[in-house]
Amino acid sequence: MRHAGLLFLLCWFVLAWPWLSGHVTIPYDAKAHFLPQVQFFAHALWQGESPFWTPFVFSGHPQVADPQSLIFSPPFALLALFDPAPGLWSADVTTLITIAAGGLALVIWARDQGWETGAAIFTALAFCFGAAMSWRIQHIGQVVSLSMLAITFMLLSRALSRGSWLCGLAAGITASFMVLERDQVALISVYFLTGYVVWHWFSAGVHHSGRRISSSLPPLIAGSIAGTVLVAIPILLTWLLAQMSNRPEIDFIGAGRGSLHPALMVTWLGPDLFGASGDMEDYWGPPSFVWHDTGLYIAQNMGVLYIGAVSFWLMLAGLFSGSLWHREIRFYTIAMLIMLIYALGWYTPVFRLMHMWLPGIDLFRRPADAVFLIGFLTAILAGHGANRLLRSATAPFSRDAWLSAGVVITLGFAYAAYLATHFHQWHEALEPFVISVAFILCAAAVIALVRWLQPIRPHLAAALLVAFAVLDLGFQNGHGGAVGLPPSTYEVLAHGSVNETMVDLKRRVQSGQTATQRDRVELIGLGFHWPNASLTYGLENTLGYNPVRLALYSAATGAGDTSGMHERKFSPLMPSYASPLANLLGLRYIASGVPLEKIDPSVTPGAFPLVARTVDGYIYENPKALPRVLFATRVQQADFDKLLSCGGMPDINYRNTVLLEGPTTPSLPSNATGSAAIREYHNSEIVIDTTSSDGGWLILNDVWHPWWFVEIDGKPAPMLRSNVLFRAVAVPAGTHSVRFNFRPLRGAIEQLTHGSWGPGFQPVGCAPSR
Known part of the structure; x- marks a missing residue:
């Protein structure tokens, strides 16, 4: 066992070297979305701040409930705990070590099954560097989920086979780590593990099922209790966030657009046949x-299924020989077929039934995420074939099985050639086509050589099989922009970066900060990896990059998933940068990759002066941006749903007048005065001092959220929703200390107790303009 683990780690080191050496870095979402999240997390911890709320994206966001914030991801929580400023390299190393842990778990599991050492290593390598684990490595949460699945699967297998409650307890804990990623891979992994338990109970026949059930109950109960305790609160908070978000559920069409196209099955033969790495x-x-008429919306590297040429040969030979239907492996074959059907989404009628009846499925938008589980299961199936290859004294598969596998492979390449001809893409497809054919032919030769060596030099046969897998996966799955880009690509997010645009914005914001003023910025059209850079630099950004946002904020501002220049959609309430809502947000600086009029054609010349021109773009100033805190002595009633639907915020002086819903208290005397000043401003606690002659309303232009609570001089007070989007509290005359606290658990309990799901928004009809 020890030797198998060490040999696997040596192979892992070779395959991971491009990232470990810093030559390349994991691209796309790993940097654009996840790296800033863990940088914010680490900075908050090391500054003694709470990471549960961040003011740096979408004008404020509940990180504690966000499934992609990495707060509850054990590998990245450890990184944040030990590294105050995680950079590109440390984040990559954390990801790769997590993958290695999953691979080691599969080595242990395979050895527990009595598999040969070479087969165990072969399985783990296909898992770690095959299919989505390689080609979707940038989606860190799902990578962690799959790694935790492998560890949980190994522990659960031991718990069930040995009746060990300690293994069951450990499996429950690692399963909770998987579920805490709160993504679709975690969800379907739970279904897989549930199916595995049921299969264990009944696969030995009816007469033995009772004994298996009774012996498995102690470990299953121990694991269930431990897992439930660890995941209950985060899952509850995420569920409540979903109810308040822009996507409380995904309809069938929305989910179906993330289906795996059947033509992508040819990527089992070669990963780059469609140019996914370019x-x-x-x-x-x-x-x-x-190929534009599919109706799909998935990334180009989403559907790559390649786990190695030898692996595909062995999987097909096992399928046609019937060995994949033997009792010890049958469950994984069936599970793989189910995952494939699930991934195909709307291309089969089954997914509609799953979407309708399986709990949790309608919370996610891409059934193609099941490619992670397909990679996991095909690695096991190929490993089973490798074990037969390395162990059997006679031919492990029949000649007919090999011939059938060859026919399927030939037809697959013929279909790929037809597609390249049909779409006139041979100029792109020729090189990867030839390379894939070469690897398939070499794999056949390697299998033949391994069979010849196995009886006389079994260790050499195993070494040859593993060595070819390392060469194959390293060359086919380890190159191209989909899995690694130069670290300089993400210089703006690197530790110690002195990016001109961000440094200039930081200086301007800090120099303008006063007891009332905290300016916000907007990063728009600067590049894919820029929106969440505000988390890295501690700049309060009106936008960001996240598929999950507060529905109220999205409706009010038009904020979308990300902030390329074409993604900046304005809203009825904020039809332009020149609007009362933009001013109330305190949006002082707009950093744009293009001249501002290309993003907002309605802006008039001179309304937003250009204050800096950097190598990245343009920085404009909004001179009408309002302070973060205001003190109102006048109140005006408003229908917030109508304003959100129709726009038209009243033309009033927002420095001394506040919009409130429902019955309002009469305004104070015309000569009433008041002031407010920020004493402390932290992520989850804000203290403001107020002084007034007749009382009034303190307005904090931070996003209203039901998990924020307010106290006046230590006594609870109702927090009001003001000016559609913001927080306010009525304060009496005199001098007072007002404290806002973010308390998610208390907020969640109150929501559940009162049956409230946060600030509602019911679209209303808008009268036509005259």
Whole structure:
């Protein structure tokens, strides 16, 4: 066992070296979304701040409930705990070590099954560097989920086979680590593990099922209790966030657009047949500019299934020989077929039934995420074939099985050639086509050589099989922009970066900060990896990059998933940067990759002076941005739902007048005065001092959220929703200390107790303009 683990780690080190050496870095979401999250997390911990709320994206966001904030991800929580400023390299190393842990778990599991050492290593390598684990490595949460699945699976297997409650307890804990990622891979992994338990109970026959059930109950109960305790609160908070978010559920069409196109099955033969490793404009698989009539919306590297040429040969031979239907492996074959059907989404009628009846499925938008589980299961199936290859004294598969596998492979390449011809893409497809054919032919030769060596030099046969897998996966799955880009690509997010644009914005914001003023910025059209850079630099940004946002904020501002220049959609309430809502947000600086009028054609010349021109873009100033805290002595009633639907915020002086819903208290005398000043401003606690002659309303232009609570001089007070989007509290005359606290658990309990799901928004009809 020890030797198998060490040999696996040596192979892992070789395959991971491009990232470990810093030559390349994991690209796309790993940097654009996840790295800033863990940087914010680490900075908050080391500054003694709470990471549960961040003011740095979407004008404020509940990180504690966000499934992609990494707060509850054990590998990245450890990184944040030990590294105050995680950079590109440390984040990559954390990801790769997590993958290695999953691979080691599979080595242990395979050895527990009595598999040969070479087969165990072969399985783990296919898992760690095959299919989505390689090609979707940038989606850190799902990578962690799959790694935790492998560890949980190993522990659960031991718990069930040995009746060990300690293994069951450990499995429950690691399963909770998987579930805490709160993504679709975690959800379908739970279904897989549930199916595995049921299969264990009944696979030995009816007469033995009772004994198996009774012996498995102690470990299952121990694991269930431990897992439930660890996940209950985070899952509850995430569920409540979903109810308040822009996507409380995903309808069938929305989910179906993330289906795996059947043509992508040819990527089992070669990962780059459609150009998935290249630029978007060169990719020609479904969907793409070439293959544009699919209705799908998935990334170009989403559907790569390649786990190695030898692996595919062995999986097909096992399928046609019937060995994959033997009792010890049958469950994984069936599970893989189910996962494939699930991933195909709307291309089969089954997914509609799953979407309708399986709990949790309608919370996610991409059934193609099941490619992670497909990679996991095909690695096991290929490993089973490798074990037969390395162990059997006679031919492990029949000649007919090998011939059938060859026919399927030939037909697959013929279909790929037809597609390249049909779409006139041979200029892109020829090189990867030839390379894939070469690897398939070499794999056949390696299998033949391994069979010849196995009886006389079994260790050499195993070494040859593993060595070819390392070469194959390293060359086919380890290159290209989909899995690694130069670290300089993400210089703005690197530790110690002195990016001109961000440094200039930071200086301007800090120099303008006063007891009332905290200016916000907007990063728009600067590049894919820029929106969440505000988390890295501690700049309070009106936008960000996240598929999950507060529904109220999205409706009010038009904020979308990300903030490319074409993604900046304004709203009825904020139809332009020149609007009362933008001013109330305190949006002082707009950093844009293009001249501002290309993003907001309605801006008038001179309304937003250009204050800086950097190598990245333009920085404009909004001179009408309002302070963060205001003191109102006048109140005006408003229908917030109508304003959100129709726009038209009243033309009033927002420095001394506040919009409130429902019955309002009469305004104070015309000569009433008041002031407010920020004494402390932290992520989850804000203290403001107020002084007034007749009382009034303190307005804090931070996003209203039901998990924020307010106290006046230590006594609870009702927190009001003001000016559609913000927080306010009525304060009496005199001098007072007002404290806002973010208390998610208390807020969640009150929501559940009162049956409230946060600030509602019911679209209303708008009268036509006259």
